Amino acid sequence: MDTVLYEFRTAIRTSNASLLASTITPAPPAHDPGRLYAILRSTNSYSIEADVRYGLMQNNREISLTKARSAAWLDVYIAYYKVVVVLLDAEEKTNQGKLLEADWNRVYEAWKELVTTLIKGFNAGHFEGWTTPCLYVAVRCLREFAIKADEANTRTKGAITFNSGLQDDVVGALDKNDKLEDAARVINRIFGLCISDRASLDESRKWGVYYITNMMFKTYFKLNSISLSKNILRSLNATASDLPNFALFPKSHQVTFNYYVGVVSFLDEDYTRAESHLAAAHRLCPAVPFAHKNRALILTYLIPCRLLTTHVLPTPSLLAPYPGLQQLFGPLSACVRRGDLAGFDAALVAGEADFVKRRIYLTLERGRDVAVRNLFRKVFLAGGFEPVKDGQGGEAERLRRTRIPLAEFAAAVRVGTRADAREGGAGEGGLEQDEVECMLANLIYKNLMKGYISRAHGMVVLSKAGAFPGTGV
Amino acid sequence: MSGAAQGEPNTTKAVVNDAKNGETMKDQQKPAVTLGEDDEFEDFPVEDWAEEDTEDPGANQHLWEESWDDDDTSDDFAKLLKEELRKVDSSKR
Numbered sequence: 001m002d003t004v005l006y007e008f009r010t011a012i013r014t015s016n017a018s019l020l021a022s023t024i025t026p027a028p029p030a031h032d033p034g035r036l037y038a039i040l041r042s043t044n045s046y047s048i049e050a051d052v053r054y055g056l057m058q059n060n061r062e063i064s065l066t067k068a069r070s071a072a073w074l075d076v077y078i079a080y081y082k083v084v085v086v087l088l089d090a091e092e093k094t095n096q097g098k099l100l101e102a103d104w105n106r107v108y109e110a111w112k113e114l115v116t117t118l119i120k121g122f123n124a125g126h127f128e129g130w131t132t133p134c135l136y137v138a139v140r141c142l143r144e145f146a147i148k149a150d151e152a153n154t155r156t157k158g159a160i161t162f163n164s165g166l167q168d169d170v171v172g173a174l175d176k177n178d179k180l181e182d183a184a185r186v187i188n189r190i191f192g193l194c195i196s197d198r199a200s201l202d203e204s205r206k207w208g209v210y211y212i213t214n215m216m217f218k219t220y221f222k223l224n225s226i227s228l229s230k231n232i233l234r235s236l237n238a239t240a241s242d243l244p245n246f247a248l249f250p251k252s253h254q255v256t257f258n259y260y261v262g263v264v265s266f267l268d269e270d271y272t273r274a275e276s277h278l279a280a281a282h283r284l285c286p287a288v289p290f291a292h293k294n295r296a297l298i299l300t301y302l303i304p305c306r307l308l309t310t311h312v313l314p315t316p317s318l319l320a321p322y323p324g325l326q327q328l329f330g331p332l333s334a335c336v337r338r339g340d341l342a343g344f345d346a347a348l349v350a351g352e353a354d355f356v357k358r359r360i361y362l363t364l365e366r367g368r369d370v371a372v373r374n375l376f377r378k379v380f381l382a383g384g385f386e387p388v389k390d391g392q393g394g395e396a397e398r399l400r401r402t403r404i405p406l407a408e409f410a411a412a413v414r415v416g417t418r419a420d421a422r423e424g425g426a427g428e429g430g431l432e433q434d435e436v437e438c439m440l441a442n443l444i445y446k447n448l449m450k451g452y453i454s455r456a457h458g459m460v461v462l463s464k465a466g467a468f469p470g471t472g473v
Numbered sequence: 474m475s476g477a478a479q480g481e482p483n484t485t486k487a488v489v490n491d492a493k494n495g496e497t498m499k500d501q502q503k504p505a506v507t508l509g510e511d512d513e514f515e516d517f518p519v520e521d522w523a524e525e526d527t528e529d530p531g532a533n534q535h536l537w538e539e540s541w542d543d544d545d546t547s548d549d550f551a552k553l554l555k556e557e558l559r560k561v562d563s564s565k566r
Contacts, residue, residue, distance in 0.1 A: 140516065218514065250521035259514055286526045290518050297514055311540045318536040337542045338550050358512060374541045378551070382558050411557040471541050
């Protein structure tokens, strides 16, 4: 325990937040791999209080903590010791393969005790604003231990038949995510602790708001209650004017926050908002190995998003570093570009399980409109130009044919959906004229195409100034 | 404390341990872990980085392109379409 308290004093004296946070982290630091076992051996549950008290008092002159503050930290380190005891026990049993004996519930409860002690200390004003990163450790591990406890509980429930002697009846009634839901409530309290801090900005817990928010998002996503994220966003919006400028927060907070807001908006079908957040996340996320997976995740949503908002597709060089994304979006993109509707449908079916799992299926399905647009655009291009009239200039002023028979679009749809092959013969195929008109009307309505259908003449009359907005014709 | 976890931030520690569990609980544990872990945004091991670091070395590369394509008239699909349109055209006359 001496080393921990020595580092504690150093951290307090130099206001070193990350060092301070490391002294309550339930994992050994890189330079001291045997730390947790050393703590366990250094004391016992009878003398821990006296030991820590002594360690805090000793040399207190160099850090001059008030009595109340000292007492608050005393509680934290006693709680920390208790965590170490139960954590090492659980880890040992896990490593020995005695999974059912590893008591992660106890670890969770012990850690929650430490977190509660921290919250109390912050509420009472014993801990200064710069120590906020301790809350990051608190929240991060609370979530991790909760997940482990839930996993362990699921496991025991499965094994209850041959191990029922050790279990009490409560376990059976536990929800699958019982601990994680409990953790979410605690994290919510910490969110409140940060956002409501009235101290001046340079000394404020408000700097922790986005980190805690991100942990909240992460927890809600894991719990599959994504809609609850919106409550957090509402509170953030309500206090937006009191928060420091977003760009001043650490980049990791910014990227993660942008990712989650992006995905929440994406699932809400607010693609414009989703795009701006996801694009910001993508821009700020470094292209280094440790961020590789996160970049891939950002792109997983940014790509379908852009297909709908600006109708652009990823280039091979964007996808190249991510074989998974290449597999996910490569075939689909090629079909959109060619206007190959049958290929598009096949790619959608082929990737359905993955698309659904990532919640992008419906969005990609809407991308079919873009494929149809590209197909019809080809019809327009194939139509060539109006005969040049006298007095007209050269190449540049030539007008494309803007009156196109419906039959040509129908033919294109037949090719695009390979209807001929399916129906087993050429000719009218399986597609009704009405269906084609419907597709045309849809595109016109969605502003992917400009013009009108003249049913009386069986013609589509396209705009002379940009029949397919944004595509150069 | 497991050797592999030493010096790693806490998040990776969890993963390491899960992998170990997998050896003994292969049948029921593995799939659940990969599914959950798979699409979760990871905690960055570094809190902050400089503006320069966010510059993608491939930033000069072309990352997004238009979804339509004028040039590709050579592939089978384009040929088929041309063919079909010609048929419609000739049947009119």
